[in-house]
Amino acid sequence: MTQSSAGRPAGVALDERRAGRARVWLDRLYDGAGALGATCVFVIFVLMVLGGVGRQMNWHVSGLNDVVAWLCAAAGFFAMAHAFRHGDFVRVTLLLEAASPRVRRALDVGCLLIAAISVSYLTYAATSFTWESHEFAEMATGLVVIPIWIPQSTFVLGCWLLLIAMIDELVGVLRGDKPSYQRAVEERHAAGDFSSDV
16 A cells, blocks of 8 residues: 555545645635625625715615615625634533533534534525526516516525535534534633623
């Protein structure tokens, strides 16, 4: 059997490199989605300022409300996977903190499995609903008349990203890794940041 330079079988080293590349790619995907959500928030800020100035200048800015509403939804949905991975979802950890490591791992697996199944259904429903809107050429009913599947697609993309993050986390915990959201909270606590606990 061929040995790598570290003394491990070459196939094991190759698998580790592939796993490392996949980890980097997934982390970049979650960070990119979070950045996209933050960009939506910034655009909302710009549009709100523009709308306030526009009303004072008697510009026609009523349609901005529709765009802001869509961007609010997009910001939330795009940021879900990033927030989940970084421990920013609301979690009740009273039982987990009192459990032994073995029981805690079993509880983490059970919770992640239930969450993954629930998000799978949500993703299926969102995708089907948006596809129907596209098929029937449904239009938005507000002042900005565009195909409604365009803003709805942010919901679909956010659900798919969250589903990927849930499955990624479940696989990691099944392999014996500590959940990323738990590591993130522990790192914040170690740095003296308890703001997320308030």
